[in-house]
Every structure is written in structure tokens, then in C-alpha cells.
Amino acid sequence: MTAIMKYDELANLADDPREMFQEVAHALVAAGELHRLFDLRLLQERHRHGLPLDRRTPIDDVEEPLRSQVEAGYLAACREVGELLLESGRLREAWMYLRPAGDKFSIRKRLASAVLDDQRADELIELALFEGIDPERGYAWLLSRNGTCNSITTLDGMSQQLDAADVRACAGVLLRHVYRELHGNLRGHYNKLKGSPPPSESSVGQLIDQYPELLAGGNYHLDVSHLQSTVRYARLLTDSALVEKAYEISDYGSRLPTDLQYPGEAPFEDLFAAHRRWFGALLGRDVEEAIQYFETKARSEGDDPRSTAAVETLLILLLRLERADEALAAYRELVTKERELSTHAPTLLELARASGNWERYETICRERDDLLGYASGLLARHA
Incomplete structure (x- = not known):
């Protein structure tokens, strides 16, 4: 700061506190000392309202309406410093200030243009997913970095902390990811059997319908626990294209050998077959049979x-x-x-x-x- 502004020049502004605060602010911004800028703004608020400058008086001890005015100044300082840190690319530090200001929008916008690399991956995933700024994007990053198993475990641990819309968004990310993996592995198996790739437009459902040899002899193409978790979360999804993918995964799972048919929780004890009924009904397939099945479970x-899971499922x-x-x-x-x-x-x-x-x-x-x-x-x- 001293290279920009001399201390004796600052002393000359002692009789003009407003100008002095402004000059110090300029100097701190130029030097990149943005945390000190926040301290300066708090000092400025205390001076403006005649409060002790040593910050020994907690804001909670200040009576209304003055307390609300001081809090407003505090939030304004958070926004100012947070935005400046964003502009400097210091996202984690920026969130320290934007969080109390309730401003997810600015950092969410910055995350949308961020490039995930080895150097910043942990920071970006932490902000987007674990801080809840953009869980859908953060979960997609997590899947790309840590793989399916770790990401499912993470979602299981976080699902109670996220709101319903965010869990649904993460479920969609997981479903698309697992479907791509299963689809790619099926195509690779087909290519190995036939010596050429299958038609490019063939879906998972078409592959297992048209080429049953893919599942012959107890073959399977993806960790079954990953498929189970995926269809379980997919029950939250309403987009018909995603429901179709979930149906195809459930159909695939229902064709696996009995020793790979691990039981689920009520009313999806017969996990893949029950989910196949569920998603099929949502797609207009065998609707009455599905309703009867889940009604029987509820009764x-x-x-x-x-024990309310079955009746909730029916409703x-x-x-x-x-x-x-x-x-x-x-x-x-x-x-x-x-x-x-x-x-x-x-x-x-x-x-x-x-x-x-x-x-x-x-x-x-x-x-x-x-x-x-x-x-x-x-x-x-x-x-």
C-alpha cells in the first residue's frame, strides 16, 4: 500500500474521514488485500454510526434501529469484497463473503464457466456440490473425477441435506452417467461377439431385446449395485426421456442371473422387476398391472x-x-x-x-x- 499512497498523505486526510476511507480502499484493492478491505468497511460503518472502533461491542449488543443499519452495512461490505474476489478468480474466498449476503447467483454464474482441472477440481466440487451452490454441476464434476461408486456413496450421504429439486437434479446426472456406461459396455461386448459395432442408434433396451446372447451365460456389464442405486434415485425423475432410460436399466437388471438379483427395500424387494413396473407404468405400459402390484404391497x-413406504409409493x-x-x-x-x-x-x-x-x-x-x-x-x- 505504501508504494501507492504515502502515510503522510493519508495523515493529511484525517479531517476528511470519508475521503480517507475511500483512498485507503483504493490502495487495498490495488494491492489485492481484499480481506483487509472488508475490515476497512466494517471500521467505516462503526465510525459512521459512532460505535467503538476496536470492535469490542458485538453487533447483537447494539439496539435497534441502529443494529439493522450496521448489519446492512456489513452485508454491503460482504457483497463488495465477494464480488472483487470473484473477479480475481478467488472463488472459495469469495464465497466466504457472498454466503452471509445470500448471494449464490454471482458465484453460480462463475462456476458455469469454470474449467475443471487437476489444480482446482477439489475447490470447484466443494463449492458447487458440498456448499450447495450448484449441486447438479458439482455432482457431474464429482462423477467425472471420482467415478460411480464414490459418487453414489456421496449422494447417499448428502441426500438428506439437499432440497428435493437438487436431489432430483443429481439423480438425473447419475442416471445419464450410468446409462452411458452400461450402453458403452454392451456395445463393446457386441463388437467383441460380432466383429463389428451395433447400429449407432441402438439403445440399451434394443440391444438386450435383439441380441439376447449379450446376457447369455450369466454375463453382466456393470456393477449391479450401481444399477440398483441408479434406479432407486431415478424414481424421483419425471422427464419422460430419463424415465425411459431408467426403465431400460431396470429391464436389463431384471434379466440378470438370480444370484445377481439382490433384494431391495419395500415395496421394491424384487428390485429390478418392481422398478420395471414402476417406470413402465409412468410410460403408459401395463399401467393397471403396476397399480395392482403396488396396491397389493400397500395393503x-x-x-x-x-412402515409406510408401500402406501407412499402407491400414492x-x-x-x-x-x-x-x-x-x-x-x-x-x-x-x-x-x-x-x-x-x-x-x-x-x-x-x-x-x-x-x-x-x-x-x-x-x-x-x-x-x-x-x-x-x-x-x-x-x-x-
């Missing part, structure tokens, strides 16, 4: 409040098939007052809104003596 749960399937009135009827029959569903399941109010059957909704509320639910329905119905 077999009984009314055990600790979700019916709602996604745009059969909300049937879902509402199933809710009335299968979900007792004492049975609490998880946050993944549609609520009674959501089913009523989707079906438009407010009369049935109100009947259910009366049967359960649910005055709050009844009031919520009245508000939603007349909104």
Missing part, C-alpha cells in the same frame, strides 16, 4: 405406523399417473389418523387440490376430527 403393510404413483382421485380414496382407506407419512409422500391437501374432490377431503377431515385440516381445505378451495 400388505397393514396399518403399522412404522405417488397414482398422483404421477394423474389419478389423484384414486389416490385420495386410497389415502382415506390406507392411511389411518395415527399413521404419519414421510415428507416424500403427497399430503392429503395436495391430493384434494389435484383431484378437485373437496367433498371427499372434507369427509376425511370430519372422520378424523381434523379441524385444522378442514380449515386448510376451506382456505385452499376458495383461494
Whole structure:
């Protein structure tokens, strides 16, 4: 700083604090001392409001309305320094300041143009995925760097921390990645058998339908646990093209030898075959059979409040098939007052809104003596 501005020149501005702060700020920016710039801005705020300059008075001890004014200055300083650090390419440092300011947009935009290389990979993945700035991009980077096994384990550990939209986005990334791997391995096997590659447009489903020899003799082409995790997460997806890929993976898995058919969790104990029914129904294939299958699973749960996965699965399937009135009827029959569903399941109010059957909704509320639910329905119905 001294090469840019002499200390005696700064002393001459002692009677003009505003100009002095501005000159010091210019000097710090020029020197790249942006963390010191943040300290300067906090000092400036304290001076402006007549607070002690040694920062021994916590902001929480400052009374309103002054506290709100000081906090606003603090956030403005965070944005200023964060943006300057972004411009310098110091993304991790920038996030230290942009996070309290609630500004994901600026750093998310910068991540979109970032190039993943050995030097910055850990930093970029940490920011995008683990800091939740752009989980979809971060998860794609993680897959490309660490592979499928590690990335599935990471998603399992993070899925409760991410919001539903971000988990769904990561599920899409995982599905496309695993589908490409399976597709590539099947094509490679075909080429080995036939001495030439299969038609370029052949999908996974077409390959296993048209060339059963690919699965002959207990052959498999990808770690089965990776396929299982992929279809499990794929249940979150609604895009028809992705659902089709999930169906093809499930169909492939259902054709594997019995000793590779590892059981899943209810109601997907027969993991690949059950998922094949699920995705097939969403694609308009054997819809009634799938509904009957999952309804049977839901009824077999009984009314055990600790076991709700099957009935939740049925409700979700019916709602996604745009059969909300049937879902509402199933809710009335299968979900007792004492049975609490998880946050993944549609609520009674959501089913009523989707079906438009407010009369049935109100009947259910009366049967359960649910005055709050009844009031919520009245508000939603007349909104």
C-alpha cells in the first residue's frame, strides 16, 4: 500500500474521514488485500454510526434501529469484497463473503464457466456440490473425477441435506452417467461377439431385446449395485426421456442371473422387476398391472405406523399417473389418523387440490376430527 499512497498523505486526510476511507480502499484493492478491505468497511460503518472502533461491542449488543443499519452495512461490505474476489478468480474466498449476503447467483454464474482441472477440481466440487451452490454441476464434476461408486456413496450421504429439486437434479446426472456406461459396455461386448459395432442408434433396451446372447451365460456389464442405486434415485425423475432410460436399466437388471438379483427395500424387494413396473407404468405400459402390484404391497403393510413406504409409493404413483382421485380414496382407506407419512409422500391437501374432490377431503377431515385440516381445505378451495 505504501508504494501507492504515502502515510503522510493519508495523515493529511484525517479531517476528511470519508475521503480517507475511500483512498485507503483504493490502495487495498490495488494491492489485492481484499480481506483487509472488508475490515476497512466494517471500521467505516462503526465510525459512521459512532460505535467503538476496536470492535469490542458485538453487533447483537447494539439496539435497534441502529443494529439493522450496521448489519446492512456489513452485508454491503460482504457483497463488495465477494464480488472483487470473484473477479480475481478467488472463488472459495469469495464465497466466504457472498454466503452471509445470500448471494449464490454471482458465484453460480462463475462456476458455469469454470474449467475443471487437476489444480482446482477439489475447490470447484466443494463449492458447487458440498456448499450447495450448484449441486447438479458439482455432482457431474464429482462423477467425472471420482467415478460411480464414490459418487453414489456421496449422494447417499448428502441426500438428506439437499432440497428435493437438487436431489432430483443429481439423480438425473447419475442416471445419464450410468446409462452411458452400461450402453458403452454392451456395445463393446457386441463388437467383441460380432466383429463389428451395433447400429449407432441402438439403445440399451434394443440391444438386450435383439441380441439376447449379450446376457447369455450369466454375463453382466456393470456393477449391479450401481444399477440398483441408479434406479432407486431415478424414481424421483419425471422427464419422460430419463424415465425411459431408467426403465431400460431396470429391464436389463431384471434379466440378470438370480444370484445377481439382490433384494431391495419395500415395496421394491424384487428390485429390478418392481422398478420395471414402476417406470413402465409412468410410460403408459401395463399401467393397471403396476397399480395392482403396488396396491397389493400397500395393503400388505397393514396399518403399522412404522412402515409406510408401500402406501407412499402407491400414492405417488397414482398422483404421477394423474389419478389423484384414486389416490385420495386410497389415502382415506390406507392411511389411518395415527399413521404419519414421510415428507416424500403427497399430503392429503395436495391430493384434494389435484383431484378437485373437496367433498371427499372434507369427509376425511370430519372422520378424523381434523379441524385444522378442514380449515386448510376451506382456505385452499376458495383461494
